[in-house]
Amino acid sequence: MSKAKANYWVDVAIGFAGLGSAVSGLVLLLPGDPTVGILGLSYQVWNNLHTWSSLMALLGVVAHMALHWKWLVAMTKQMIWPARVQRASERIAEAPSGNAAATGLSRRAFLVYGGAATIVAGAALAGYRAIFANVAEASQGDGQTTATVQGAGVACPHNLVNDPYPG
Numbered sequence: 001m002s003k004a005k006a007n008y009w010v011d012v013a014i015g016f017a018g019l020g021s022a023v024s025g026l027v028l029l030l031p032g033d034p035t036v037g038i039l040g041l042s043y044q045v046w047n048n049l050h051t052w053s054s055l056m057a058l059l060g061v062v063a064h065m066a067l068h069w070k071w072l073v074a075m076t077k078q079m080i081w082p083a084r085v086q087r088a089s090e091r092i093a094e095a096p097s098g099n100a101a102a103t104g105l106s107r108r109a110f111l112v113y114g115g116a117a118t119i120v121a122g123a124a125l126a127g128y129r130a131i132f133a134n135v136a137e138a139s140q141g142d143g144q145t146t147a148t149v150q151g152a153g154v155a156c157p158h159n160l161v162n163d164p165y166p167g
Contacts (some may be wrong), residue, residue, distance in 0.1 A: 007067055014060035020053030028162060043162050062121070069113065070105070 027046050032038050038046065065072060105113075 003067065007064075010060055010063050010067060012063060014057055017053045017057035017060055021050055023058055024050035024053060047162070058124075062117070066117070 024046050027038050028050060029037055036043075037043055041049075102123070
């Protein structure tokens with residue numbers, strides 16, 4: 001697959017995931033009865049749709065940045081050190097075409113960028129887990145299961161999540 005087609009499909013995926021995240025986020029803001037839900041889907045389904053579409057959009061953005069990494073690095077260098085980039089581009093123009101430094105990403109740079117991306121992804125996952133570490137399942141008397149946040153200041157007296165009318 002060519003790079004242009006890969007860019008197209010990654011951008012289409014980001015668009016659909018972003019649209020799903022936006023629509024489900026707006027639905028979660030609407031007031032309503034949490035036991036009935038909205039448009040025939042429960043709040044838990046909307047919440048799952050929102051979470052997974054947001055994660056897919058994030059994954060698509062990471063893929064998009066990976067596909068455009070050379071451009072991002074070049075533009076960042078140009079914005080921070082404009083004179084230095086100009087001198088480097090003059091050297092590259094004078095370099096022979098077989099020079100590996102002038103034509104592509106070295107193995108060392110690839111490992112550095114890959115390691116940095118792995119660290120960022122790990123930190124994002126750790127932050128995601130830390131945010132939701134206090135969510136526990138609590139059972140109501142009628143057999144329904146809803147999530148409650150442990151350690152929150154004031155809990156809903158009815159043990160509901162996304163209750164539009166806090167108690």
